[in-house]
Amino acid sequence: MIPSIPQPKSFRVAYGAYVALFFIYLVLPLGVVAVFAFNDSMFPSLPWGGFTLDWFFNDTQPRLGLFHDPRLLSSIWTSFFIACWVTGLSVAVGLTNAFLFERQDFPLKNVLYMVMLLPLVIPGVILGVSILVFSSTIAAFLETNFGLDVFFLRPSKFLVILGQFSFIATITTLVIAARLRKFDIALEEAAQTLGASKLVAVWTVTIPYLKPALIGAAIVSFLMSFENFNTTLMLVGSDQPLTIAxxxxxxxxSTPELNALSLLLMVGAGALALISVFVQRDKP
Amino acid sequence: MRMQSATRLALFLLLAPIVLWLALLVILPHVDMFMVSMRERVGIRQYEYSFANYVEFFVEPLYWRTFARTAIMSIIATVMTLLIGFPVSYYIAKMLRGRMKNFLFLLCLVPFWVSELVRTFGWMILLRESGVISNLMQWMGLVSGPVEMLYNDATIMVGFIYTSMLFMVVPLVSTLDSLDDSLVEAGYDLGGNAFTVLRTIIIPHAMPGIVSGCIVVFMLTLGNYLTPVLLGGKDSLWFTEQIYTQFITRFNWEQGAAFGFLLLGLSSLIVWAGLRLSRQTLSQTMG
Structure with a gap:
């Protein structure tokens, strides 16, 4: 079953057809979402009512376009705000973790590494509820003992950021550590021999080397945060992020406005995917 | 001496973020959730430690049936994703070369980049009563009236397989890619047919990929919320939905926490069993 071994033609045709069918299955749902964004009808379904851009640009109800819908626009902004925080935190912690696991030795290092992987095997819903329970325990404790009302420990943007960070940091750690492992430490030592302090050597030699991994990790975290639903659902407060809205x-x-929004998300994600492929491509 | 204290300081500075992160956001919340699941409300703001919430799970048929249903459907979804994904991964890894290979591999990654909501929305547009497929079938004269294809188990399964496919195909393609063609040729030279070569050479070689793919797919399906709720409707009976109901709708956190632990236990058990069966470790599978 490799090209060098002859197979009956019928088998090759059937196999090719199966793979083609698979890719149709893969693309079809996304294709229909995109196409119906331009449907001139109140519903994202057949019959096809003709081509329109109303679902993007129209400014009156009932055919309110995406760019004139304050509720959706503000939820995009909320998601963007959360994603920026999650990305910043996850990349920073991922970087320090990478140095910790690749450069340091300490007792129970393997145990810590295992614990670090745990957030990947805990279902997102459970990560969300456990953080919800714990933060409300702390809030109740502070209130009964000190009379403090800590508003950000109630479901809010703050908790959503923490909840998403709790598992995205594992992913950034793995991505950045994989790149740091390939780094030749002699380069850093050479910088120190030439008179740089340890910190300056890391900053001017190692960090630039890690840049593709840092950018890649940032893109993945941004996207995972922006699109996260399960963990967010449990921690969301009054400002709804985009996925919840x-x-x-x-x-x-809904009207095809939702298709317009989906199309926008697909285009945005596609652009980010292209950037990450481009950045991570190893130059010969 | 100074040097040594500097490296110690560096170690502590690097340990601080990870310890804070894991302790405050992963370990303590789970310990706390366990404590909550072990208490029973006996009066207003009065609690006692007991197993009542876990007993409730076994006493109320709806709960454990939903739990069993979730587990079984997740296993079926995992097996089906493997069966559908394996030939495709093999095709990408072994039958194709160059540009086409890279292109199709990237195409498999598309669902990862697109939000799960958008993907599920796509299936809703295709499958609902006024949807594209129902209309297409009427137009072709296959059926006389609109057909509702949402809100049944088969549809939920289609959604699961769609969402999980990438997590199966990526590890499979990378392990199959490392299989040397000459091994397959040798199998044929020694008189094997396609089936024996598949069984004795290709599948054993792909085993690490199969295991890590299956583990990830199973976990994601078990913990999925959107697909069963949106494609399965009100009667989808998924366990994460039950957790959500207890926490958010009924505000019964004690019961919800117990359910959370049961789901966590099930997912850990299956991951552990999968790793034991294949003699791999979590670090090998994830890292």
Missing amino acids: MYGRLREG
Whole structure:
């Protein structure tokens, strides 16, 4: 079953057809979402009512376009705010973790590494509820003992950021550590021999080497945060991030405005994917 | 002496963030959730330690049936994802070369980059009563009226397989890629047919990829919330939904925490069993 071994033609045709069918299955749902963003009808379904850009640009109800819908725009902003924080925190902690695991030796290092992987095997819903329970325990403790009302320990943007960070940091750690492992430490030592302090050597030699991994990790964290649903659902407060707002509309049944939004998300994610492929490509 | 204290300081500075992160956001919350799951409300703001919440799970058929259903459907989804994904991964890894290979591999990654909500929305547009496929079937004369294809188990399964496929294909392609063609040729030279070569050479070689793919797919399916709720409707009976109901709708945190632990236990058990069966470690599979 490799090209060098002859197979009956019928088998090759059937196999090719199966793979083609698979890719149709993969692309079809995304394709229909995109196409119906331009449907000139109140519903994202057939019959096709003709081509329109209303679902992006129209400014009056009931055919409110995406760019004139204050509720959706503000939820995009909320998601963006959360994603920026999560990205910054996860990349920073991922970087320090990479140095910790690749450069340092200490007792129980393997145990710590195992614990660090745990957030990947805990379902997102459970990560969310456990943080919800713990933060409300702390809030209740502070309130009964000190009379403090700590508002950010109630479901809020702050908790959503912490919840997403709790598992995205594992991913950034793995990405950055993999790159740091390939780094030749002699380069850093050479910088120190030439008179740089340890910190200056790391800053001017090692960090630039890690740049592709840092950018890649940042893109992945941003996207995972922006698109996260399970953990966010449990921790969300009054400002709804985009995924929660979209979920609400999906359940109500929505106009093709939601398709326009989805198309925008796909284009944004596609652009980020291209950047990350481009950045991570190893130059010969 | 100074040098030594400097490296100690560096170690502590590097340990601080990870310890804070894991202690405050992963370990302590789970310990606390366990404590909550072990208490029973006996009066207003009065609690006693007991197993009542876990007993409730076994006493109420709805709960354990939902739990069993979730586990079984997740296993079926994992097996189906493997069966559908394996030939495709093999095709990408072994039958194709160059540009086409890279292109199709990247195409498999597309669902990862697109939000799960958007993907599920796509399936809703395709499968609902007024959807594209229902209309297409009417137009072709296969059925006489609109067909509702949402809100049943088969549809939930299609959604799961779609969402999970990438996590199966990526590890499979990378292990199959490392299989030397000459081994397959040798298998044929020694008189094997396609089936024996597949069984004795290709599958054993791909085993690490199969295991890590299956573990990730199983966990993601078990913990999925959107797909069963949106594609399965009100009667989808998924366990994460039950957790959400207890926490957010009924505000019964004690019960919800117990459910959370049961789900966590199930997922850990399956991951552990998968790793034991294949003699791998978590670090090898994830890292």
